[in-house]
Amino acid sequence: MAESTPFLEIDGVSKWFEDERGGPPTQVIDDISISIVKNDFVIFVGPSGCGKTTLMRICGGLESATLGEVRLDGEKVTGPDRKKGVVFQSYSSFPWLNVLKNVEFGLKFRTDVNKKQKREIARHYLDLVGLTDFENFYVSRISGGMRQRLAIARTLAADPDVLLMDEPFGALDAQNREFLQVQLLDIRHKEKKTIIFVTHDVEEAIFLGERIFVFSARPARILEEIVVADHLPKEHDLAVKETQDFFHLRNKLLAITRAEAQRTEEIFIEGATAES
Amino acid sequence: MTIPPPTRSGPRERLRETARELVRFRGKTSRSTNLSLAILSFAILIALWTAISESGLVREIYMPSPLRVSVAMYTLFVDFNFLHDVSISIFRVMAAFALAAAMAIPLGIIMSSFRIFGAMQEPVIDLIRYLPVPALVPLTVIWLGIGETSKIALLWMGTFFQLILLIADGARRVPNEYVEICYTLGARSRQVLRWIILPAQLPTMVDNLRITLGWCWSYVIIAEIVAANEGIGHVIWISRRFGKTPEVLAGVLTIGIIGLASDQVIRYIHRRCFRYMS
Numbered sequence: 001m002a003e004s005t006p007f008l009e010i011d012g013v014s015k016w017f018e019d020e021r022g023g024p025p026t027q028v029i030d031d032i033s034i035s036i037v038k039n040d041f042v043i044f045v046g047p048s049g050c051g052k053t054t055l056m057r058i059c060g061g062l063e064s065a066t067l068g069e070v071r072l073d074g075e076k077v078t079g080p081d082r083k084k085g086v087v088f089q090s091y092s093s094f095p096w097l098n099v100l101k102n103v104e105f106g107l108k109f110r111t112d113v114n115k116k117q118k119r120e121i122a123r124h125y126l127d128l129v130g131l132t133d134f135e136n137f138y139v140s141r142i143s144g145g146m147r148q149r150l151a152i153a154r155t156l157a158a159d160p161d162v163l164l165m166d167e168p169f170g171a172l173d174a175q176n177r178e179f180l181q182v183q184l185l186d187i188r189h190k191e192k193k194t195i196i197f198v199t200h201d202v203e204e205a206i207f208l209g210e211r212i213f214v215f216s217a218r219p220a221r222i223l224e225e226i227v228v229a230d231h232l233p234k235e236h237d238l239a240v241k242e243t244q245d246f247f248h249l250r251n252k253l254l255a256i257t258r259a260e261a262q263r264t265e266e267i268f269i270e271g272a273t274a275e276s
Numbered sequence: 277m278t279i280p281p282p283t284r285s286g287p288r289e290r291l292r293e294t295a296r297e298l299v300r301f302r303g304k305t306s307r308s309t310n311l312s313l314a315i316l317s318f319a320i321l322i323a324l325w326t327a328i329s330e331s332g333l334v335r336e337i338y339m340p341s342p343l344r345v346s347v348a349m350y351t352l353f354v355d356f357n358f359l360h361d362v363s364i365s366i367f368r369v370m371a372a373f374a375l376a377a378a379m380a381i382p383l384g385i386i387m388s389s390f391r392i393f394g395a396m397q398e399p400v401i402d403l404i405r406y407l408p409v410p411a412l413v414p415l416t417v418i419w420l421g422i423g424e425t426s427k428i429a430l431l432w433m434g435t436f437f438q439l440i441l442l443i444a445d446g447a448r449r450v451p452n453e454y455v456e457i458c459y460t461l462g463a464r465s466r467q468v469l470r471w472i473i474l475p476a477q478l479p480t481m482v483d484n485l486r487i488t489l490g491w492c493w494s495y496v497i498i499a500e501i502v503a504a505n506e507g508i509g510h511v512i513w514i515s516r517r518f519g520k521t522p523e524v525l526a527g528v529l530t531i532g533i534i535g536l537a538s539d540q541v542i543r544y545i546h547r548r549c550f551r552y553m554s
Contacts, residue, residue, distance in 0.1 A: 062456055082462030091453035095552055096475045108471070109462035138552035158461045 006035040007194055008059065008162055012068035014219075015054055028054050030219040031068070036194060044198045045205040045253065046215025047261035049268075053166055055220065056198050060084040060164045072161060082109065085160030087168045092151035093139050100126065100135035102150055106157035125153040128187055145176040152187065162194045169204065181207055182238060202253040206232070206246060214256050217263035223256055340522040345529065348522035358511060362530060365496050365508040368424070372431030373492045377485060380436050384443025385473055389465075394444070401437050409434040409495050413502045422503040427496070434495040435488045442488070446480040447473050479550045486542040493535050 015029040028051035036042050044052040057063040059070050061080040070077040072084070093102045103122040107113065113121065126132050129149040134142055142150070148168050155163060169177045181204060188195065199205055205212050206228060214224040231249045232240055240246050297303035322342050328334055329341040336344070352358035387393045412433055420426035450473055458468045500509025508527050515523035 060460060062460075080456065080459035082460065084460055086457060086460045088453045088457070091451040092457075094454065094472075094476070096478070096550075098552075105471075106461055109467065140552055155460075160460070 005037065007038040007040070007073060008036040008196075009071045010034040010036075010055070010059065010068075011071065013055065013058060013065045013070065014067040015051070015058065015063070016066045027219040029058075029065075030221050032220065032222055033068075034213060034222070036196070039192045039194055041188065041195045041197065041208065041210040043205040043209035043212045044196065044215060045200065045202060045212055045257065046220065047217055047257055047264045048200055049264055050215045050218050050260065051220030052198050052215045056164050056166055056196055059162070059196060060086055062086070082158050083161040085155035085158055085163050087148070087151045087155050087163070087165045089167045089170045092168070093147050093154065095139045097139070098135065099131055099137050099139070099142065099150055102139065103153045103157050106154035110158065121157055122153075125157045128156070128190060129153045129183070143176070144172050145180055148172070148180060149183065152184070156187075156191060156193070160193075162196065165195065165197045167199055168197075170199070170201075177201075177204070178238065184208060200257070202250055202257060203241065205253065206249050207236075207238075207241065212253070214253060215260070217260045218267055223260070226253075337519060337521055340525065344522045345525045348520070349526035349529070352511070352523060352526055356511075358530075361507050361511050362534070364506045365500065365531075366534070368427050368431060368499070368507065369489070369492050369496050372428045372496075373435060373489055375428070376432050376436040376439055376488075376492075380439035380443050381481070384440040385447045385469060387440065388444040388447035389469065389473065398441075398444075401441060404433075405437045405441065410498050413498065416499075417503060427499040427504065430499045431492055431495045435492050438491065439484065439488045442484040443477075443481060446477040446484065449480070450476040479546065479553060482542065482546050482549075486539060486546075489538060489542070490535060493531060497531065 011033055013029055013032050014027065016025040016027050018025050032055060034042070044056060046052045054063060058065050059072075059077065061077045061084060077084070094105060097105060100122060103126055104118060106125075107118040107121060110118070123132070123135075126135055129152055131142075131146060131149060131153065134146065139147060139150070151168070169180050172180065185208065197205075197208060209228055212224075212226040212228060213222050214226070215221070216223050226249070228249075231245050232243075294305065294309055297305055298309075325339075325342055329336065329339045329344075340348075349358075383397075387397050409430065412430060416426045416430045416433075420429055454472045454476055455468055458472045463471065496507070497509040497512070500507040501513045504510040508531055512524050512527035515521075515527065
C-alpha cells in the first residue's frame with residue numbers, strides 16, 4: 001500500500017448530543033475531516049470537554065456521527081469490533097483477572113489463533129511492555145503506570161488495525177507519565193500501528209505524535225494541523241524536550257490551547273446563565 | 277539484607293498502644309483484638325442477663341436465666357426432636373432462597389442490560405417490593421393452602437423482588453469502560469454479559485445474597501408462626517401457648533446462631549474468592 005493512501009478517513013463528521021431533559025441538542029463536533037495513512041501516529045489535542053474524545057470514540061464505533069462518516073480501510077465504521085482497539089484512562093484493565101489473564105483476554109475472541117498460540121502471543125506482549133515478572137499479580141497489586149502498560153499489551157494482543165488511546169497517561173504522576181511516553185515510542189518502534197492518541201497535554205502531544213491536530217473549544221473544529229517532523233528530528237528521546245525547537249512549538253500550541261480553554265470556560269458560563 | 281523493625285518495648289507498652297487505637301477515631305486493631313472484644317461483649321451480655329434473672333427483679337416467666345434457656349434448648353433437641361424442626365426450617369429457607377436467586381440473577385442482569393425489560397419491570401417490581409411480607413400470608417394460604425408450597429412461595433416473594441433489584445443495580449454499576457473494551461476485543465453482547473458483567477459484579481452479588489438470606493430467615497418464622505405443624509417458628513409459637521418462655525428463647529437463639537453461622541460462611545467464601553479486591 002502506498003504511503004499516501006488514506007487508511008482511516010474521518011469524512012465531514014458532525015455530532016450533536018441530545019439533551020436528556022428535552023432541551024435543544026448541543027453540537028460538540030463541527031464538520032471535521034481528517035485522513036490518516038497507515039502507521040500514522042496522530043494526536044488530538046485541545047481543551048477538556050471540546051469533543052476530541054467524542055471524535056475518537058466515533059472512530060472506534062463507540063459512538064455514532066450525526067452527520068458524515070468514518071471509514072477504516074474503505075469500510076464504513078458502524079460499531080465497535082476487533083479492528084479498533086481502545087485504551088482508556090481509568091478502568092483500563094480487569095481487576096478479577098491477573099496480569100497474564102488480562103492480556104490473554106485480548107485474544108479471547110480471536111478465532112485465527114489456537115490456545116497455545118494465544119499464550120505465546122500474550123507472553124510476547126507482556127514482555128514488550130516489561131510486565132513479564134508480574135504475570136501472576138492481580139491488577140490491584142500493580143501501579144497505575146503498570147496498569148496502563150497492561151492495557152496497551154492487551155489491546156495489541158487483539159491485533160487491531162488502529163489503536164485509539166483516550167488520555168491513557170492522564171491519571172499518572174509526571175515521572176511515570178514521561179516514562180510511559182518513552183515506553184510507548186519504544187513499543188511503537190517494534191510494533192507498527194496506526195494510532196490516534198487523545199490528550200490535553202501539549203508536551204505529550206509534541207513528544208509522541210507525528211501529526212498533531214489542534215481542536216477548538218466546543219463545537220470542535222480543527223484549528224491547526226502540525227507535522228512534527230517539520231520542526232523536530234524524526235527520531236528523538238526525552239532530551240528533545242530541552243531543545244529550542246521543542247520549546248517554540250510548545251509555546252505556539254500552548255498559546256492556542258490556552259485561548260481555547262478560556263473560550264470553553266465562557267461557553268460553560270453562558271450555558272449556566274441561560275439555564276437559570 | 278533486611279533490617280528488622282525496631283524492637284518495641286514490653287507487653288504493657290503494646291497493651292497501651294492497642295487501647296489508644298481502640299478509642300482513636302478510625303483507629304486500627306488486630307484481628308485477635310477484635311475477636312477478644314467480640315467474646316468479651318458476649319460475656320458481658322450473658323453476665324447481665326444472668327444478673328437480672330437471678331436477682332429476682334424480673335419474674336422467670338418473662339426472663340428465664342441463660343442456664344434455664346440452655347437446659348431448655350438441650351431438652352428440645354434431645355427429647356422433642358428439635359433437630360427435625362430446625363432441618364425443616366433450613367430446608368424451607370434454602371429452597372426458597374435458591375429459587376429466588378436462580379431467577380433473580382439472570383433476570384436482574386437482563387433487566388439492567390436491556391431497557392425494554394428495565395423500563396417495564398422496574399416500576400412493577402418496585403411496587404411489589406414494598407408490599408409487606410406478613411400481609412401476603414393470607415394470600416399464599418388462599419392460593420396454595422398451608423403446605424410446603426405456600427411457605428416457599430411466601431419466602432420467595434419476600435426475597436426475589438428485593439434481590440432482582442439489587443442484582444440489576446450491581447450490573448448497572450459495572451463501569452462502561454469494561455463493556456466497551458470487551459466489544460473492541462471482538463465480543464458480542466452475550467459474551468460481554470458472560471465475561472464482563474457477571475465476573476465484574478460477582479463480589480457485590482455475593483454480598484447481596486448474604487444480606488437477602490438474612491431476610492429470608494425472618495420470613496420463614498412468620499410463615500411458620502401463622503400456619504405450620506413443624507419448623508422453628510412453629511416450636512416457638514407452641515411453647516408460647518404453654519407459657520414455656522425458656523423454650524421460646526431457645527428457639528429464637530437457635531435462629532440467631534444459624535443466621536450468624538451462615539453469614540460467616542458466606543463472608544469467608546467472599547474473602548477467599550475475591551482476594552483480588554484487597
